[in-house]
Amino acid sequence: MxxxxxxxxxxxxxxxxxxxxxxxxxxxxxxxxxxxxxxxxxxxxxxxxxxxxxxxxxxxxxxxxxxxxxxxxxxxxxxxxxxxxxxxxxxxxxxxxxxxxxxxxxxxxxxxxxxxxxxxxxxxxxxxxxxxxxxxxxxxxxxxxxxxxxxxxxxxxxxxxxxxxxxxxxxxxxxxxxxxxxxxxxxxxxxxxxxxxxxxxxxxxxxxxxxxxxxxxSHGLALDQEITEPIDDLILKHFQDLLPHVNYEIIKIGMSVKVKIYIEHEQTEILAETLAIRTPFLKELQQTYSNAHVEMIYT
CATH class of the missing domain: 1.20.1510.10 (Cation efflux protein transmembrane domain)
Structure with missing residues (x-):
């Protein structure tokens, strides 16, 4: 669309x-x-x-x-x-x-x-x-x-x-x-x-x-609030309980949006919970940005 x-x-x-x-x-x-x-x-x-x-x-x-x-x-x-x-x-x-x-x-x-x-x-x-x-x-x-x-x-x-x-x-x-x-x-x-x-x-x-x-x-971070605010709202909705242990970045290249989610390496329980949330989060994200991707990264 x-x-x-x-x-x-x-x-x-x-x-x-x-x-x-x-x-x-x-x-x-x-x-x-x-x-x-x-x-x-x-x-x-x-x-x-x-x-x-x-x-x-x-x-x-x-x-x-x-x-x-x-x-x-x-x-x-x-x-x-x-x-x-x-x-x-x-x-x-x-x-x-x-x-x-x-x-x-x-x-x-x-x-x-x-x-x-x-x-x-x-x-x-x-x-x-x-x-x-x-x-x-x-x-x-x-x-x-x-x-x-x-x-x-x-x-x-x-x-x-x-x-x-x-x-x-x-x-x-x-x-x-x-x-x-x-x-x-x-x-x-x-x-x-x-x-x-x-x-x-x-x-x-x-x-x-x-x-x-x-x-x-050059894969710089997206700062345009018109693009980032809907993603911020979704992050808050899906990852609210995990935010103290999770950081994220938003990168826009043309009409492609990538959300990089950083998880603390030693928190295996948090990692498992984050992976479980990833699918519903990505599904809802793609309703707004059809060319969206989510990348999970250990820190």
Whole structure:
């Protein structure tokens, strides 16, 4: 069920991001504004990643001789590569826009920005991106925030929408700024300032995405309360009488959740009782997280 929700959501992402990407690229060719190229190719990356995400979502649960618990590591790996692509795109757009601004300030050469179709484009794209981000977040919340892929897509759509909104509002100011006035240089260099501000405001998001995905890929402990609280409640329900002698850790890798339960080695009676509780605990745990595993460890 959880995988079905993830795959349905990614299919919606596939179609929506394709529309947004095509819109951005078309408007870029009409205006030749670098910030819109950033916007269009950002959406194009989201479109391509949706295709990859659908494929990973379909195969990550498969078990092999080498990976008996499945290929769930592909999900944080996907988020890592997507965050790197976003960072590279932001930096490349900033470099390209800087070249145009330097050419104007140093040589006095440049072309007046054509902002004709900016406002209708901005309204259309921002509406789609924000709606898609909310949809991804809502769908992920339905499965307790378990999907690393949907979390990455929600953040990517939000970044795309904010970048489009910032660019649209900034370029809209050019409608009221006289080209012969003291701020007239913005008609030639506004592209650079919008791109620079967008990069500064948005660059932290792919870094956060990378950090979270790396924690998952390196088997770091899950700290997200939306994921851990249901498990904490189940631990308390099943192991309440044994908690002074039992510790546990929660590790999330993609949509796979592993609960490691540590038992004191010398307490053989506690070990036997814990092993007896393991089956009903795992059964109830898998009702919430279908790809959950329990590992018992001596200490």
């Amino acid at each position: 959880q995988k079905q929700i993830e795959q349905q959501s990614l299919t919606i992402n596939f179609f929506m991001t394709f529309i947004v990407a095509i819109s951005g690229i078309i408007v870029y060719f009409l205006t030749n504004i670098q910030a819109l190229l950033l916007d269009g190719f950002f959406s194009f990356i989201s479109f391509l990643s949706a295709i990859i995400g659908i494929y990973i979502s379909r195969i990550s649960h498969r078990k092999t001789a080498r990976y008996p618990h499945g290929l769930h590591f592909l999900e944080p790996l996907y988020a890592i590569f997507k965050s790197i692509l976003i960072l590279l795109l932001l930096l490349l757009a900033l470099i390209n826009a800087s070249e145009t601004a330097l050419q104007y300030f140093l040589a006095g050469e440049g072309e007046v920005l054509d902002v004709g179709p900016i406002l209708p484009y901005t309204f259309f794209v921002v509406s789609l991106c924000f709606a898609l981000s909310f949809y991804n977040h809502y769908q992920n919340k339905k499965i307790h925030g378990l999907s690393t892929i949907l979390a990455a897509e929600a953040k990517g759509s939000l970044i795309d929408g904010l970048q489009s909104l910032g660019a649209g509002l900034a370029f809209a100011l050019l409608y009221v700024i006289p080209i012969k006035g003291p701020l007239g240089f913005l008609h030639y260099t506004g592209d650079f300032f919008v791109t620079a501000i967008s990069v500064i405001c948005l660059i932290s998001e792919p870094i956060k995405m990378f950090h979270q995905a790396f924690i998952e890929l």
